[in-house]
Amino acid sequence: MQFDAPLALQSGASIRGYSLAYETYGTLDADRSNAVLICHALNASHHVAGVYAGQDKSEGWWDTMIGPGKPVDTDRFFVIGVNNLGSCFGSTGPMHVNPDTGRVYGADFPVVTVEDWVHAQARLLDGLGIRKLAAVMGGSLGGMQALSWTLQYPERVRHAVVVASAPNLTAENIAFNEVARRAIVTDPDFHGGHFYEHGVVPKRGLRIARMVGHITYLSDDVMNEKFGRQLREGMDLRYTTQDIEFQIESYLRYQGDKFSEYFDANTYLLITRALDYFDPAARHGGSLTRALAVARAKFLLVSFTTDWRFSPKRSREIVKALLDNGRDVSYAEIDAPHGHDAFLLEDPRYLSLVRSYFDRIAAESVAAAADTLADLPAGAVL
């Protein structure tokens, strides 16, 4: 969807002439009450579910969760996946031309925040004629967007599903992001963020960034179980500092190489910064309870016991602040071994929990339909 009117950003800058890539699944009800918006994390896109015709391996990134008959059932819900502004999977981002200068944005792409993304997503919904969401849902950074929706547009969200997320980053979280950013920015092929015009890509930096990221996505336990201290297949110790000895090294290098082939370096900087900046409590003297007072949605929060990036403790902070405000909150702490990555994986307890929650949303939607239509202001963009 193309947007010509400028979008004012939190930084004070604005962006115009941008487009957002999105996909929809299922059918929007006549009363427009069954829309579910899915927000993505760092390395994902609008392609949340299903495969493209003739491309067997093109499963959406949340295909275990979303689709016909799945927990977020596209036979019942109208699901919208959107690629965020500044990302590199189709929406306007650093590799596109700035209409104000005629040059590729590169590092001059404006800094975007979770709040900016939510504003942009709201315009997309306006364009689709959706006034109120049955639910907004996301994991990790996507969960921050879902939470922010309930604060920025409280009247437009019936339910928020916030998975493996946090009310802000800790110093350690920021530290890992900063290591990744420094690896990218100090790669000689970065050229201050204008590498496109040099025909190169700062792959060294992207590889390191991805390797660091991957470590934080997995639990220590699952790493030990999957890799432990195994050497590369069929090999004795080689006594080398530069070549691979252990399976975990091979795995990380592979992940880094793969990532550096397709992910945009400026996007990496932008998205990690959006993570760093998110902190709704900061505008309320550090009180998350006060920050969430404006929310009107009902909530499902899910965390995973072995997630040390966004630990259950961080989800509980959100739960507490919502309960302080008398909100309707369901919370589940899933005892899963996979660390932060668990939110993308097939865990029967996790999936059946989300399924039950969406059953409830579906049941409520019918009752709420009349409301929804009444909510629509005259002259709303449809």
Place this chain on the structure above:
Amino acid sequence: MQFDAPLALQSGASIRGYSLAYETYGTLDADRSNAVLICHALNASHHVAGVYAGQDKSEGWWDTMIGPGKPVDTDRFFVIGVNNLGSCFGSTGPMHVNPDTGRVYGADFPVVTVEDWVHAQARLLDGLGIRKLAAVMGGSLGGMQALSWTLQYPERVRHAVVVASAPNLTAENIAFNEVARRAIVTDPDFHGGHFYEHGVVPKRGLRIARMVGHITYLSDDVMNEKFGRQLREGMDLRYTTQDIEFQIESYLRYQGDKFSEYFDANTYLLITRALDYFDPAARHGGSLTRALAVARAKFLLVSFTTDWRFSPKRSREIVKALLDNGRDVSYAEIDAPHGHDAFLLEDPRYLSLVRSYFDRIAAESVAAAADTLADLPAGAVL
């Protein structure tokens, strides 16, 4: 101390014509029974205590622990600090000339292991005329060396003090080392490890390596307490992806910059590999109990509750394996907030615990003196 005879290394290679930098503190008793060897971790040297004349800021790296009247009391003990082979603080390492080729070693410096270091340290003790140590002591990688001493030279160690250590690295530990190594090796200024002859230093890689390392040395709690989400002094959000916003970023960049000014890149690779390789149980079908069966020393093990790099669980594995073998083991888990770094910091409980243990060693030393002399074989190098 210069060594002309070749030292056979675990890899099958050998090294000749090397020297080890060492310092001693206190006086060796007439019966040579009060020697304490201190083993260092990644970024440290033979300079374990005290200051150099006229250099106020030259405190040894374990100056809180070692010195006159300190827990390891140099008025009673003869303390030896030694810089390991391959390090960059005075002992022969990658920046020195290979006598076999006449060229600087660079990346051709042989891969050294914890076991190799212990062999080299034993030769140093031979040269100093010390047959048996009152104690060998170290933290982190230094603790691995102390443990290895009790397996390689069981008859030469009366006590081993193993602080904040582990019986081997986990997959996650190796993963962090590998990120650091890749950052160094893929820095264009690394030149395959022969950067000396190009007159450059892979500072970008060293900075990233140190930043990653620092994160793993600190606990999440202490990072939040020291830095939290504080912005740089007196500044509002600047909305920048490349400049510093948060104090934690400033701190990490400073640590990285400082480190890259003095630490050798090839040494970093060698020392992290020595960490990766250490695994005494591997030679005993994975049984740490069987691996430690040969040990004869008495042990003090110390761990710190918030250390997530070498967690208390890892120390307890060593304690259990020693107890399985009927060894005399003291173990303390110190409830300190500082993470892995706690082993270098001033914590009254920790320091008084070590003090008590060394009081016991001193009391035993007198009784053991006669034994020690009897142990010396005729013709021992004195």
